[in-house]
Amino acid sequence: AAVEIVLDLEHDRGPIDGRLFGSFVEHMGRCVYTGIYEPGHPTADHEGFRGDVAELIDELGITVIRYPGGNFVSGYRWEDGIGPRDLRPHRLDPAWRSIETNQVGTDEFLRWAARRRVEPMLAVNLGTRGIQAAADLVEYCNVPGGTRWSDLRRSNGSADPYGVKLWCLGNEMDGPWQIGHKTAAEYGALAAQAGQAMKLVDPGIELVACGSSHHRMPTFGYWESASLEIAWDVVDYVSMHAYYEELDGDRRSFLASGFEMSEFIDDVAATIDAVAARKHSRTRPRISFDEWNVWYQARFPGTENLEIDTSGPRIEDVYGTLDAVVVGDLLITLLNHADRVAVACLAQLVNVIAPIMTEPNGNAWRQAIFAPFAAVAGSARGVGLVARIRTPEIETNQYGDVPAVAAAATYDAPGRTSSIFVTNRAERPVDAVISMRGEITWTTIQSTSVIIADDKGPLDAAAARHVRQRLPGTRLEGSTITLTLPAESWSAVIVSAA
Numbered sequence: 001a002a003v004e005i006v007l008d009l010e011h012d013r014g015p016i017d018g019r020l021f022g023s024f025v026e027h028m029g030r031c032v033y034t035g036i037y038e039p040g041h042p043t044a045d046h047e048g049f050r051g052d053v054a055e056l057i058d059e060l061g062i063t064v065i066r067y068p069g070g071n072f073v074s075g076y077r078w079e080d081g082i083g084p085r086d087l088r089p090h091r092l093d094p095a096w097r098s099i100e101t102n103q104v105g106t107d108e109f110l111r112w113a114a115r116r117r118v119e120p121m122l123a124v125n126l127g128t129r130g131i132q133a134a135a136d137l138v139e140y141c142n143v144p145g146g147t148r149w150s151d152l153r154r155s156n157g158s159a160d161p162y163g164v165k166l167w168c169l170g171n172e173m174d175g176p177w178q179i180g181h182k183t184a185a186e187y188g189a190l191a192a193q194a195g196q197a198m199k200l201v202d203p204g205i206e207l208v209a210c211g212s213s214h215h216r217m218p219t220f221g222y223w224e225s226a227s228l229e230i231a232w233d234v235v236d237y238v239s240m241h242a243y244y245e246e247l248d249g250d251r252r253s254f255l256a257s258g259f260e261m262s263e264f265i266d267d268v269a270a271t272i273d274a275v276a277a278r279k280h281s282r283t284r285p286r287i288s289f290d291e292w293n294v295w296y297q298a299r300f301p302g303t304e305n306l307e308i309d310t311s312g313p314r315i316e317d318v319y320g321t322l323d324a325v326v327v328g329d330l331l332i333t334l335l336n337h338a339d340r341v342a343v344a345c346l347a348q349l350v351n352v353i354a355p356i357m358t359e360p361n362g363n364a365w366r367q368a369i370f371a372p373f374a375a376v377a378g379s380a381r382g383v384g385l386v387a388r389i390r391t392p393e394i395e396t397n398q399y400g401d402v403p404a405v406a407a408a409a410t411y412d413a414p415g416r417t418s419s420i421f422v423t424n425r426a427e428r429p430v431d432a433v434i435s436m437r438g439e440i441t442w443t444t445i446q447s448t449s450v451i452i453a454d455d456k457g458p459l460d461a462a463a464a465r466h467v468r469q470r471l472p473g474t475r476l477e478g479s480t481i482t483l484t485l486p487a488e489s490w491s492a493v494i495v496s497a498a
């Protein structure tokens with residue numbers, strides 16, 4: 001029997017937050033240096049940022065960029081990265097065993113983000129530093145003038161305050177690998193104090209507290225509830241991070257990564273609700289899923305084995321169609337949790353586990369995972385619809401039985417369009433029927449596309465450009481769409497009304 005997907009225009013999850021289509025730029029490997037920034041590159045702008053990379057970022061549809069780390073931020077002194085470039089120190093970055101030249105810092109990044117029209121999201125160092133350095137950075141960025149730090153920003157070339165709204169209170173502070181790693185109680189106390197001071201400097205900012213670094217952390221759940229208990233009054237978002245990879249050839253479990261991400265979000269939301277209930281609080285911090293992607297961690301050496309270098313490559317995964325299908329499926333999960341997840345960042349943006357790659361002094365190119373991200377960021381508008389699905393299940397080693405088909409849809413009332421995204425995790429093709437309920441007569445299939453996990457392995461620039469094809473045989477009759485989902489595939493269908 002065909003899989004049935006029922007969408008009802010009257011049954012939505014509320015508006016899709018545009019910030020779901022964010023990304024992440026860390027001072028790591030070649031993400032900044034020879035990634036977004038390469039003075040001397042033929043396309044470089046007046047501040048040394050690559051124009052070819054900027055064009056691809058626009059095409060990808062990125063809305064928010066988190067910066068400057070990641071593990072890097074837990075040893076970072078932000079003052080090193082401001083002022084005349086020739087006076088900036090070269091520092092050892094112990095997190096990635098690199099020499100940080102500080103040629104890009106807060107001003108360069110924020111001015112570049114403004115030129116790209118993306119919202120910046122800055123992380124403060126709660127590893128080796130604390131309350132004062134965090135509050136000073138907010139002052140530097142957001143106070144108009146007349147104070148030590150704001151006047152320094154003005155003299156460094158930015159007369160107007162940047163108005164950075166989103167701030168991360170450290171990074172992965174639950175992780176034993178993190179510089180300045182803390183217990184939940186220690187972190188909760190520091191986050192509460194730093195957050196209070198930062199909000200006293202600028203009451204308009206929003207703060208993201210570190211959640212667990214991944215679902216399998218031994219302190220998962222406890223970390224969130226214990227730290228939130230203490231920092232509740234200053235926290236607007238709780239962060240989540242998750243990376244997925246195919247382990248030991250277990251392709252089925254890898255294809256079910258979107259299912260795992262869904263369970264993870266439900267668990268974090270339940271933990272937030274439990275703390276809210278205990279506190280008799282009507283507010284609920286939302287979720288900032290500020291690092292997610294496919295990352296083949298098993299392929300790369302441990303950091304401790306790396307030679308210290310300057311902008312040497314770090315974790316430059318090259319992706320294939322299977323990875324693109326999984327990334328598409330993870331996006332479906334994010335859309336289906338848009339009522340709880342406000343911000344999400346594909347990690348990272350350029351060269352480091354990234355949708356965009358560059359050759360130094362050469363071309364920039366799109367990886368296979370670029371395609372599903374651009375498709376969703378470019379068309380998911382309006383409200384998220386609740387997709388009710390009748391689907392068989394497939395058995396996986398890691399997660400037990402999971403739905404063979406996953407789907408998410410959005411409805412844009414002013415544009416009279418609906419975008420529907422569907423993953424078939426099964427090893428054979430599946431016929432699907434999508435029933436659209438509501439007071440609209442759909443007239444046109446605007447576009448269809450499909451990515452099929454065809455086992456070609458990592459794709460180069462030329463092959464990665466063509467991972468999205470048209471999905472033939474999709475029909476719209478009345479309010480019903482019929483289509484055949486190829487085995488292990490991710491599809492997008494956009495319909496419109498006259």
Ligand code: AHR
Nearest residue numbers: 026070071072171172347
């Ligand atoms: O994105 C790479 C690294 O993954 C980040 O620095 C860290 O936050 C996470 O563990």
